[in-house]
Amino acid sequence: MxxxxxxxxxxxxxxxxxxxxxxxxxxxxxxxxxxxxxxxxxxxxxxxxxxxxxxxxxxxxxxxxxxxxxxxxxxxxxxxxxxxxxxxxxxxxxxxxxxxxxxxxxxxxxxxxxFDVKLASALDAGLKLGQGTLDSLVDDLGVKTRSAAERLAELNSMPQTLALERVREQLSARTVALVGPNGQILVGVGGDTHSLTPDRPQPELLRQARARGLVSKIDSLEEDPPRLRALALLPSSDLSLGGGDRYLMVVQALPASMVANALAVQAANAEYLQRGLxxxxxxxxxxxxxxxxxxxxxxxxxxxxxxxxxxxxxxxxxxxxxxRQVAQGDLTRKPVLSSRDELGGLTRSFADMTQQLADARGLVEQSVAQLESARTNLQTILDNLTAGVIVFDAQQRIDTVNPGATRILKLPLAAYRGRQLDEVPELAAFAKAVWQRYDMNAGTRLGTEGAGERDHWQEAFELQLDQSQDVLTLLVRGASLPHDARLMVFDDISEVVSAQRSQAWSEVARRLAHEIKNPLTPIQLSAERLQHKLEAKLEGTDQAMLVRSVATIVNQVQAMKQLVNEFRDYARLPAASLKGLDLNALVSEVLMLYAPAQEAGRLHAELTSEPPLINGDATQLRQVIHNLVQNALDAVSERPDGHVTVRTQKAFSDAGELRGLRLQVTDNGPGFAEKVLKRAFEPYVTTKSKGTGLGLAVVKKIADEHGARIRLVNLHKEGDEALPVVGAQVSLSFSKLATAPSPAETPETRRPA
Incomplete structure (x- = not known):
């Protein structure tokens, strides 16, 4: 309720x-x-x-x-x-x-x-009739009592008790008694069963009897039983029990029927009068x-x-x-009626049904939560994978793309969800080749007995991106998913291929150095011997031709020796002997070889104060600095305002702790071609008309020996990549320090990269 x-x-x-x-x-x-x-x-x-x-x-x-x-x-x-x-x-x-x-x-x-008139008259007549009857009984008792009192006065010789008993019998009275002047009972006969002596008369009644000699009345109609009482003065005589007047008191009972009728008439008349008023x-x-x-x-x-x-x-x-609540999604247990009728049972059944629905929804929500947790975990894994992941639906539309795919392909693939891969600019040919590989794998699985378990494939693709001229080598793995979905996972293995090429070139260089260097010295000696033997015997043009031919042979042999030496250095670069060294001193030592360029203002150095010592091999790092400075000067050689800056900087963490030392070589030349940036550290990758292209490859190998990170970038105008290139920068970051950093350097004094 x-x-x-x-x-x-x-x-x-x-x-x-x-x-x-x-x-x-x-x-x-x-x-x-x-x-x-x-x-x-x-x-x-x-x-x-x-x-x-x-x-x-x-x-x-x-x-x-x-x-x-x-x-x-x-x-x-x-x-x-x-x-x-x-x-x-x-x-x-x-x-x-x-x-x-x-x-x-x-x-x-x-x-x-x-309130009828006849009824009022009848009640009044009845009341008068009853009153008259009672009055006659009262008067009759008074007369009889006076007569008895006179007779008692005449009977002087009779005992009083016998005389009173005779009077009681004659008058059929209930009680007869002689009363003294003060109302005391002198002698009495008869009386009530509950009282041994008659009741004394009331003082008022005694005074009336003394005054008039006789008085009679009805005591009360409401008493039980109702009684008539008469009191008469006895005449004076010699019969005396004491001084003073004496009275004869007679008490007579009224008939019960008469009293009842009288009371009824009286009550009816009183009520009638009251109601009338x-x-x-x-x-x-x-x-x-x-x-x-x-x-x-x-x-x-x-x-x-x-x-x-x-x-x-x-x-x-x-x-x-x-x-209504269930329709709104509220499946909490509903109240039920405690009654045992059909409606109460219906409410209980509905509450049970709602509870079952709530339990089922709880299980579904728990499953959904678990699925969402698994999906979140999977998405977290996908977001943190370095490999690219793309999931296609049954209509070959892109459904899921992870950040790794966007990073590798350098295209906003997430914006093409719900669209096919060939709709992405620059990926039409790649998409066609991938789907051909999917179809071929599906045909293989369906047409070859026992090949049903082969639901995945792997293949390498070279992808040419028009906007950057980069050639990416992608290792693509494909797999079939339920409901005709497709999964494609790919990695950029360009660096791996580059490393493999470097390893191959190292092997080639080792063999070339072994196979070519040995014949070069005999060839040079033979040519010089021919010149020595034949020069004196020839004259004129023959002699001049002999001299030119021998000079050509000697020069080409020297060039080939230099090439072989470079291959040897690249293939058999000795292990670095790391010791504590001052990078600023090493840079200053190398730059002394380029004094003319410094004097011409085309080369200058910005070296940090009190740099920390690094663990390095002075000979190898000297070669690194020389190669980087020479490449930079070659890049600005055709520019009148060309200049090269060699800079050393301290590297700090976000907490202000010294983490290492950085070497930067910056120029304002044309920069690196976009297609070179990906393969700049491979042998024979160069844009210069002269040289073997082994300089940066050697630098990369030395940097790896020192645990340093090398980075090549093009500098753009105002720092905006959409603006033209205004130079290039090569930086090496050394994290292996020989001693603790100098306390004089603080994070506020570090120079920006």
Whole structure:
């Protein structure tokens, strides 16, 4: 039961109890109320009825207003409750009004019929008749008592007790006694069973008897039994028990039937007179009480309407509200009715069904959460993979792309989700080759017996990106997924291929150095011997031709020796002997070989103060610095304003700790071609017309020996890659320090890269 229902029940019970108490009180005192009761208490009784009626009307009004407000606010089930309340109220109010109309007319006519003239005359005659009968009995007893008193006065010789007993028998009296002047009983015979002596006469009665000599009366009709009492003065005589007057007291019982009839007539007459005086008040009181009963009936009908309406509508409202909540996604357990009828069972079944749905949804949500967690983990793994991953749906459209694919291909693949791979610029040929490989693998699996387990393939592709002229070597792995989806995983193995090429060139260089260097010296010596033997024997043009030919042979042999030496150095670069060394001193030592360039302003150095010592091989690092400076000067040789800067910088971490030392060689030349940047460290990769292309390859091998990181970049105008190239920069970062960093250097004094 809701709070509002409990409040309504409490108020209604209090009101009905109070009203019923008032009505019961009024009805109980209606017949026995003293004269003028209704006239004296009519006002407060009337206002009490008005207050009770007003309270009931107020409660009914509040309930009606609350119901109307619920209907206007669109509360669920309010219209059904209003309809049921109206039906029950109509059923209760209409018969109540009909009964009230009939009762109103009946009360008016009944009260008027109570006060008929004949009835009043009959009651008055009966009252007079009874009164006359009682008066005659009283007078007769008085006369007999006087006569008995005179006779007693004459019987001087008879004992008093016997004389009184004889008088009692003659008068058929209940008690006969001689009473003294003060009312004391001198001698008495007869009496009540509960008293040994007769009752003493009242002082008033004794005074009347002394004054008049005789008095008789009815003690009380309400006594049990009612009695007649007569008191007569005894004449004076010699018979005396003491001084003073004496009285003869006779007490006689009245017939019970006569007393009952007399009392009934008296009561009926008194009530009739009282009702006659209170006729208007009585009419108003009965009509007011009837009106109050009507209000109570209406209130009970409305309360019953609301209660029964709630009882009937509650299961339906519970089910309807539960269905609405389930439709909105709320699957919490729904309330049920405690009744054992079909509606209660239906609510319990619905609650069980809702609980089962909630449990099922919980399992689904748990599975979804696990799936989402697995998906998140998978996505995290995909996002952190260096390899590129692309998933295609059954229509060959891009479904999933990880950042590795975007990084490798340098294309915004995520923007092409839902589209096919061949729609991506520059990847049409690659997409065609990939899908041909998928189709070939599918055909192999379907057409070869026992090959059904081969659901993946692997192949290397070379991809030419037009915008950067880069040639990427991709190792692509393909696999089939459920529902005709496809998975493609690829890695950029350009550096691996480059390393393989470097290894191959090292092997070639070793063999060339072995196979070519040995014949060069005999060839040179043979040519010089021929010149020595034949030069004196020839003259003129023959002699000149001999000299030129020998010079050519010697020069070409020297060139080939130099080439062989470079191959030897590249193939048999000795292991680095790492020791603590000052990089600034090493740079200054190498730059002394380029004094003319420094004097011409084409080469200058920016060396950091108090650099830390690095672990390095001075001979190899000297070769590195020489190669980098020579390459930079060659790049700016054709520019009048060309210049090269050699810079050393300290490298700091985000926490301000010294992490290493950086060597940078910067020029304002044309920069590196885009196609060279990917393979700059491979042998024979160069854009210069002269040279073997082994310089940067040797630098890369030496950097690897020192655990240094080497980086080549093109410098753009204003730092914007969309603007033209204004130079190039090669940097080596050494992280192996020989000693602790110098305390004089702080993060604030470091120079930007």
């Amino acid at each position: 809701t709070k509002a229902a409990r409040w309504a029940w409490v108020v209604s019970l209090v009101a009905v109890t109070g009203a019923c108490g008032v009505l019961a009180f009024l009805l109980s005192i209606g017949a026995t109320a003293p004269r003028g009761f209704f006239e004296r208490h009519y006002v407060w009784l009337f206002w009490l009825n008005v207050v009770v009626a007003a309270l009931l009307v107020l409660v009914i009004g509040i309930a009606a207003v609350r119901l109307v407000i619920r209907v206007k606010r669109g509360k669920f089930g309010s219209r059904l409750l209003l309809k049921l309340a109206a039906i029950f109220a109509l059923v209760g109010v209409v018969p109540g009004l009909l009964i009230y109309t009939v009762s109103y007319q009946f009360v008016n006519r009944s009260i008027e019929s109570w 209170e006729r208007d008040g009585l009419r108003r009181m009965y009509l007011g009480t009837l009106t109050l009963v009507l209000v109570l009936a209406v209130f009970a009908a409305l309360l019953l309407a609301v209660t029964l309406g709630n009882q009937l509508a509650r299961p339906l409202l519970l089910l309807a509200d539960g269905v």
